[in-house]
Amino acid sequence: MLRRILIVLALLTGGLVLGNAPAHACSCAPLTSAERMEHAAVVFTGTVTRLDAPFEPFSPDVPNVFTFHVDHAYKGAPTAALEVASHTQGPACGMRFEPGSRWLIFARSENGELESGLCSGNVPIAKGGKPLTANDLPTGESAALIAALGPARQVAVSPPEPAVVSRRLPPVLVIGVIGVAGLIALVSWGTFRRSRSRRTR
Known part of the structure; x- marks a missing residue:
């Protein structure tokens, strides 16, 4: 589950950062x-x-x-x-x-x-x-x-x-990295809590 979430986030972050720049040539008037x-x-x-x-x-x-x-x-x-x-x-x-x-x-x-x-x-x-x-x-x-x-x-x-x-680093990439790190921490904390709850039963 964690792996799937990380893959989705990576794809979304990559899409935000890379985007599709318009393809055009620079044309300058003399x-x-x-x-x-x-x-x-x-x-x-x-x-x-x-x-x-x-x-x-x-x-x-x-x-x-x-x-x-x-x-x-x-x-x-x-x-x-x-x-x-x-x-x-x-x-x-x-x-x-x-x-x-x-x-x-x-x-x-x-x-x-x-x-x-x-x-x-x-x-x-x-x-x-x-x-x-x-x-x-x-x-x-x-x-x-x-x-x-x-x-x-x-x-x-x-x-x-x-x-x-x-x-x-561009701001959007920094935000994406922080978001991924926060999600990893949140999922890890949830996994720890569930594991601890099972051991105390």
């Missing part, structure tokens, strides 16, 4: 440098110092959260340590920023949190901590981007800390 600036709430250059990633494969819809060591700001008022979320999957227009890499980030504000992705116009740039120049841009990016950014405002003075990667 943006000019000015449009990238207009659509973003915060624009900055920074180095990825931390990646908080969901525990795969149980959480395809839980975003990665990247912590950036912000060296210069071009729009908004970012702090020296800034978190930006992005979907884990490319079809959902998610983007992965490798720990230790430096980027020009265009982030939008969603429900009080910063998000960015493949359609935001982010650009990998040369490592360092100085204001962005045309020489820091990869091939294919024009100097017009530097003009659109405008003057840089220094944010962090110290160099970035060594990068860290951590894994986190």
